[in-house]
Amino acid sequence: MNSQDFDFVAQLLRRRAGIVLTGDKMYLLESRLAPLARKEGLPSIDDLIQVVRARRDERLITQVVDVMTTNETFFFRDKTPFDHFKEAIMPxxxxxxxxxxxxxxxxxxxxxxxxxxxxxxxxxxxxxxxxVPVEIVATDISDRCLERARQGLFTQFEVQRGLPIQMLMHYFTQQDDHWRISEKIRSMVTFKKLNLMDPSFTLGKFDIVFCRNVLIYFDAPTKADVLNRIASCMNPGGFLMLGAAESVIGITQAFENSQDRRGLYKLSQKTAKVA
Ligand SMILES: C[S@@+](CC[C@H](N)C(=O)[O-])C[C@H]1O[C@@H](n2cnc3c(N)ncnc32)[C@H](O)[C@@H]1O
Known part of the structure; x- marks a missing residue:
């Protein structure tokens, strides 16, 4: 891939998803776009990019963005946020x-x-x-991920990462070489497509936002923008949970640090009044 094609895809990703792709990520671009080129029946990545450039085909652009997202996740990831949820947020x-x-x-x-x-x-x-009833709305930009999430079907590898064995036995049933989550748990979550770059979010007001391990892909102004828009759709007294490598410090004043709980923030009272 030549540098012009790299720049083209990098700009597309930044504009569409906020994701910053630095020059050292050429290998990532190639390894993620090659399967898409094959799926589209195109001989190479260069041909794929040519088609995207020439046709401006929305379906294909959406797929390029989708395959370029990093979807690493696992059950009870990092544990601490779930302790905060149980010990501080819900109480x-x-x-x-x-x-x-x-x-x-x-x-x-x-x-x-x-x-x-x-x-x-x-x-x-x-x-x-x-x-009191609790509603969980889960969103992502990736159609591919949302489809899998809605299915609630996980591989052996996925259920071995972070999920206590008692929970596996209680909430999942084996289906060939996969594990299906129970209908009870599946029905507690509503999945929707949402791009954090959208100028406004239309999902109503929330009390708790878990937004973990996605801001790391954005530059500082985009992080600030996304966090401020998240703040604008939170109820007073609301909590924000970020990933272990993420923070609001030096980025926005819409949230206040929760002193002894890493990664946990409260909607600042000033922001709550304005909203
Ligand atoms: C590394 S995963 C984190 C998943 C989960 N929050 C966790 O911490 O385990 C990052 C997710 O962010 C999503 N993402 C990336 N850019 C996005 C955007 N602009 N809007 C919404 N979701 C985005 C990706 O599709 C991916 O599924």
Missing amino acids: ALAPARRGQRIRIWNAACSTGQEPYSLAMMLDQSPLLAGG
């Missing part, structure tokens, strides 16, 4: 609800392990929500 929110439902948004949910982890936790500890 702070649930008593104040007086019957009103709690809404959770899992932004950038990949293939579903993250929202299903939350759903299993809630199912295991009904007292966590203090008797």
